[in-house]
Amino acid sequence: MAFRLAPRLHQAHLSWVVLAPAARGGIVSKPLLQNLLLIERDCGITRVTLRAGLSHGGYVWAIHGFLPATNAKWLQLATRLRAKLAALAPPLPPLQAQAINQVLSSPDRFALRAVAAALTPVAATTLGKHLLLGEGWDGELDFSDQSSALIYLRRVGLLP
Amino acid sequence: MTKKLQPTVLGLMVAANVDAARGRRALELVSSKPGNPRSRTAKPRSWKFVPAEDILFAEMDENASVKAFTDDEIERIGRKLGLSLDELAALYKP
Secondary structure, eight states: OEEEEEGGGTEEEEEEOEEOGGGTTTTSHHHHHHHHHHHHHHTTOOEEEEEEOTTTHHHHHHHTTOEESSHHHHHHHHHHHHHHHHTOSSOOOHHHHHHHHHHHHOSOTTHHHHHHTOOOEETTEEHHHHHHTTOOEEEEEETTSHHHHHHHHHHTTSOO | OOOOOOOOHHHHHHHHHHOHHHHHHHHHHHHSOTTOGGGGGOOOOOOOOEEHHHHHHHHHHHTTTSOSSOHHHHHHHHHHTTOOHHHHHHHHOO
16 A cells, blocks of 8 residues: 655545455455544545546545546546447437436536446446446545545445 | 464565565465475465455445445435436436
8 A cells, every 4th residue: 555645734645555356355445444544534634635547446436435636627537428428339218318418517526426326237237337447537535525524434334 | 371463464465565575475374274284385375466446346346235325415416416306216226
């Protein structure tokens, strides 16, 4: 794991985390993220940034409460997601297509969560996973935002 | 009397990062049983890492029944984005 702390700015940047494949099942990932959170708390960190990427990061970090760092970065991502959506074959049914297009047209970065959570079946997975897997975006987790903090705490097993 | 701590995956990873050779030895120790003559010749496990994102994603699939966000959170975002109830149901309750 590599991360940088900037306590004066109350910020941290998570560069990368690697684990042994045997670490599946929450036996390592959750304690690791919980302990990282303790370090961040002790250092007064209120904002964690990262590059959500690789094969799964674009989806995984969205599910962990991270958001695009700015609304402008969300709009860049949304443009790529719209192109992916347009290339879907077969296309989505009209109601689902209308709904997800409305989500992708939003200028609000919180719309990322509405994309990630989309459960419409697509190509043996969900629409949210299909759109976000393989994507890369600059993200941040702002612990001063209650909804983001609650999502993260639930994901790392500190809240039911 | 203090009980000797058993190695954990995390502990082994730390050991491997500090000293790769020591980490490999530690892995062999974990995979063997004391007194088993075959363990001395056991082939060491391959030692490779994967991005934590892959592990986290796999864990989500293993708990597929766990929703990404609570229903309240989805409804709140949906209302904020102007989705109708039909659209919310179409995307999140297929």
